[in-house]
Amino acid sequence: QVHLMESGGGSVQAGGSLRLSCAASELMFYSDYCIAWFRQAPGKEREGVAVILAGEGGTYYDDSLKGRFAISRNTDKNTVYLQMNNLKPEDTAMYFCAANRAFCAEGISGWKSPDFFNYWGQGTQVTVSS
Numbered sequence: 001q002v003h004l005m006e007s008g009g010g011s012v013q014a015g016g017s018l019r020l021s022c023a024a025s026e027l028m029f030y031s032d033y034c035i036a037w038f039r040q041a042p043g044k045e046r047e048g049v050a051v052i053l054a055g056e057g058g059t060y061y062d063d064s065l066k067g068r069f070a071i072s073r074n075t076d077k078n079t080v081y082l083q084m085n086n087l088k089p090e091d092t093a094m095y096f097c098a099a100n101r102a103f104c105a106e107g108i109s110g111w112k113s114p115d116f117f118n119y120w121g122q123g124t125q126v127t128v129s130s
Contacts, residue, residue: 002027002119004035004097009124012087020082020124022097027119028078031055034104036111037071037082039093039126046096048112052080058106087128094123 004027008020020037027033036051050061050071059071070083080097098117103110110116 002099004099004119004121006095006097006121006124009095009126011127011129014088014128014130016087016128017083017085018087018126020084020095020097020126022080022082022121024078024080024097024099026078027099027101028054028073028075030101032101032104033099034101034108034111035073035080035097035099036117037069037080038096038098038114039091040096040123041090041093044093046114048114049095050082051108051111053104053106053108058108060108060111062112084126087126089128089130092126092128094125096123097121 003025005023033054037049038046040046052071073080099119100117
């Protein structure tokens, strides 16, 4: 059973940074996982931010966020991170990590849809003030 737990959210001013963590119990023992970050603002659909694959750790991003956000992992700690820099008020949302063990290969497609992932954390709130 996969358990995901997010942490690191909070309130920051525009231009600030936060690093979110997703503790993925046992998932990184496998060679076929992918772990993503999603976000959902009030009244909006959940949207994919970034995903990281097992193996060599290939990464993919939403084009609009690449350059400000970076996904990474520490396999010794079974943790995936989302470093968020130059935050803007429009980044305010609940941030979730999600995981899957199918179709997680280089060239992954469809990862930006919430339906792609089977496992979800509870989320961590990020609030950016102007």
